[in-house]
Amino acid sequence: MASSDLRRARLARLALFVLVAAAVVLLDQLSKAAARAELVPGEPVTLIPGVIDLSLIYNTGAAFSLGEGAGPLFVFIAAVICGAGLWVAWRRPDVPMPLLLTVACVAGGGVGNAIDRVALGAVTDFFKTTFMDFAIFNVADIFVTCGVPIALVLWWRWDVEHERAAAAGE
Numbered sequence: 001m002a003s004s005d006l007r008r009a010r011l012a013r014l015a016l017f018v019l020v021a022a023a024v025v026l027l028d029q030l031s032k033a034a035a036r037a038e039l040v041p042g043e044p045v046t047l048i049p050g051v052i053d054l055s056l057i058y059n060t061g062a063a064f065s066l067g068e069g070a071g072p073l074f075v076f077i078a079a080v081i082c083g084a085g086l087w088v089a090w091r092r093p094d095v096p097m098p099l100l101l102t103v104a105c106v107a108g109g110g111v112g113n114a115i116d117r118v119a120l121g122a123v124t125d126f127f128k129t130t131f132m133d134f135a136i137f138n139v140a141d142i143f144v145t146c147g148v149p150i151a152l153v154l155w156w157r158w159d160v161e162h163e164r165a166a167a168a169g170e
Contacts (some may be wrong), residue, residue, distance in 0.1 A: 017089040024108025035126040058122035078110030099154040109143035
């Protein structure tokens with residue numbers, strides 16, 4: 001591949017990574033702004049009866065309120081994930097696009113929650129399941145919680161294929 005073609009491919013992958021992560025951040029931040037504008041802490045609103053309510057809380061911990069008060073650490077972790085994703089998008093054209101886009105979703109979720117931590121000192125959570133006792137969560141949490149295991153499976157599949165190709169001498 002010619003140097004200019006490689007550069008264009010890298011820029012395209014980088015741009016796609018940034019666009020997907022930015023879309024996740026935008027969706028997350030808009031939903032949180034709506035929750036803060038429309039909901040009152042301690043006064044849940046039924047969204048789907050028997051399934052999910054909207055219930056505004058401010059979480060200073062991480063998932064499931066773990067890591068209470070460790071906000072700066074979570075901001076740092078989000079920055080590392082973003083940096084690693086950007087590096088992979090630029091330097092590793094062999095990484096499959098589904099894996100790269102899944103990492104972009106995880107990075108976007110991390111940035112969405114990091115914005116809250118820096119701007120508000122806590123993360124805005126508002127989805128509360130009513131059919132089971134579960135943590136109250138937000139859009140960013142959905143992308144991170146679903147994205148991490150999907151990324152791990154995609155990475156594992158890619159790594160196995162990569163090893164098979166290397167063993168076959170390709």
